Amino acid sequence: MMAQHLKDKQPDLGITDRDVLCVAVAGLCHDLGHGPWSHVWDGMFIPEVLRREPERLQHLQGWTHEKGSEMLFNALVKDNNIQLQQEDFDFIKALIAGEPLRTPHEKIFLFDIVANKRNGLDVDKFDYIHRDSHTVGSPISISLDRIINSARVLDNQICYDIKDANHIYEICAARFKLHKIFYNHKSAKAIEYMIIDALLAADPHMNIVQRIDNPKSYLYLTDSILERIEESESDELEPARAIIDRIRVRDLYQCVDYKCISWPARRPFLEYITPQRIVDAANALAQESGQDVDILKDDVVVDSSIMHYGMKQSNPLDSVKFYSKRSADVCAHPQPGDYSLLMPTYFAEVLLRIFSKNKNVFGIVQAGYRKVLKDLQEAIESGRIKACDPAECSPTCACACHFAPLIQDVPAIMLTDIDDLASAPTPPATEAPSTPKAKAHSRQGSFSFSGMGGGTGGSASTPFFNNNSFTTVPPNYVPPSPSAAAAKNRKPRSKVLQNKDRNVSGSGNSSMESIGSVDSASTTTLVAGSGGSGSSGSLIKNKKRERDDDGEGAPVTEREVKKHRLKG
Known part of the structure; x- marks a missing residue:
């Protein structure tokens, strides 16, 4: 639809029917390579398998679902004896991969349609955001037809009418919302980790991962693999079946704590907070308190979900060019004031969550995580660990590197109305009295710098180190089983x-x-x-x-x- 629109509206571009057909085929085939559960497979399972067995699976290093799509497309053309010109064949695969350099003689703007690596605005994103938001009952109120009809090629790239800038921004914001609320919901994420563990337990006996470089085997690798594991009576698959049984009865991995981390501050958290450190701290605390537990490294999952508007920490609209109806042949990047000034400092964040696979150690795992978090804070305050990446940091962020000069005793700060900030000379007594200024509103006590939370008087606390009061439980806390919780919440019959x-x-x-x-x-x-x-x-x-x-x-x-x- 996008390619046809550009062909009809701008015949001077020289878009041919062959171009439109190649783009359409690439759009239909670009996600063929996704394995079971889509990104759970290629974004979580495959990397974990390769990490565990790098030597045995060396030939699979660097595998992506785009490579899987190309493999299946090759098999599809060959098995069905489809007659394609070699240049068309190569062009379609380059469109699937989003790599225009593979076919430099083709029209480069056509690569913005299927897999846009310039700014992420492609029909794939339009499609899944529109579909998924409608499926979860929160449809976006934006006409995708309007966005597509707004598209125009200038400077060899797809641009849009500036009056649609807010609509495009809303599409990017909808992407963030879907990831924040739905794709990364704690229960969904817990089930994803359980599926991964089941596949890891079954892989040595079913050779699951070896199928990704065999098109015929990979073709039949679908979500039904869980049912095949369940129906098996093999003793070797019993651990995998046990995990799947837990999913069926809703005995999920438990999210014991979570915290949102700003983009520039993410690195020390992702590097320092590890399952092993949490387990060591939890076991030490349990021993001190007399709890008889023995937590293993594999009992804890540290999940770091990166959520953004489509271009990591950057505003995606900074990478999009726009035109106006008064200058339809001239395009430029917009300034924030051209569409809105209500913009986040960073367009990405990390949701850090700690999961316990064993609900019986819920409380002590949380205590262990918080001990590690406190150790990280002390390491940053002492200068042993850098708080954030200066290249990515801004003076307005809430990163720990900015509160170093502020941790001395800070006098109480008086907040006043803006009129009170302008100093004016006192008028002579003989003149008529001036109009009184607005009364100052004095707030004494703590003062929050850039959303750091508590007062800075001698404290280096930021939101990243504060304990989550909504998740706090005692170290010996054990959540009820799903059946017990259901019985507790069941209303008595009248x-x-x-x-x-x-x-x-x-x-x-x-x-x-x-x-x-x-x-x-x-x-x-x-x-x-x-x-x-x-x-x-x-x-x-x-x-x-x-x-x-x-x-x-x-x-x-x-x-x-x-x-x-x-x-x-």
Whole structure:
């Protein structure tokens, strides 16, 4: 659609039907190489296997799903005896990989359509953001047709109308939202790690990873591999089956703690906070407190999910050129004031989460993680570890490197209105009194620099080192099992529900008496079928009742009964 639009709107570009067809084929085939569970396979499972067995799997180093797509495309063309010119064949594969240098004689702007490595704005992103946001019930209110119709080739790249800059920004923001809320949801991430562990346990016996360089074997490597492991009765696959059973009964790996880290401050956290350090700290704390636990390195997962707008820490719109209807043949990068000034300092962050595979050590693993976090803070404050990368850091970020000069005692700071900041000479007493300035609002005590959190008087605390008060549990805490939690949250059956065989009339005193007999703290209103129908069916609805001054539940009125009868 994008290629056809450019061909129709700008015939001077010389786009041919052959170009449109090659772009369409590349768009359809560019994700063929994704394995089971998409990015879980090529972004988590494959790297972990290669890390564990680098020598045996040396021939698979550097494997990506784009390479898998090319492999399957080669097999598809060969097995089906598709007659393609070699230059078309090479062009399609270069489009899939997003590598224009492989075919330098082709129109370079066409590479912005399928796998855009210039700014990330391609039809693949348009498609999955629109699809996934609609699937999860939070559809974006942006017309993708409008964005595509806005596209225009200038300076050998795809540009957009400046009036659509905010719409494009919203697409990038929607990408971040999907990653933040849905793709990286703690339960989804826990299940992903459990799937990886199941595959790792099964791989030595099923040769799973070896299939990625064999197109015929890889073709049948789908999500159904979990079912194949489950139905197996092999003793070697018992550990993998046990993990899958835990997924089925919702006995998931537990997220014991989490913290958001700004982009420039990420490196020391990612390098210092490791499963081994957490396990060592947790075992030491358990020994001190007399807890009889023995935590292993494999019991803990340190997950660092990078979430961004599409171009890591950079504003993706900085890499997009725009034009205006008054100068349709001239393009330029926009300034922030051209579309909005409400921009984050960084367009990426890291969500650091600690998972425990064994729920029985939930509390002590959290305590171990927090001990490691405290050790990291002390190492940064002493200068043994650099807080962040100066090349990526800005003076307005909340990184620890900026509070070094501020940790001395800081006097109380008075915050005033902006008018009070302008000093003016005191008028002579003989002149008419000047209009009084706005009254200053004095706030004494702590002062937060760039969102660091608590006051800086002698403290080097930032949000990265503060303990998460919403996740804090005692070191001996053990979460309830899924079945126990379900039983605890199950609502008790009311007397009316226990007597479900009784038919309640839709009118008259008997129905009012039945309704009035329900416990006033959580009234269950029983409304018969529509009046006069003779139906014995009933609508049961739980409704919280406000208590009056005497502590009794407010009575159910005849009007409410009629209202619920109409709803039924």
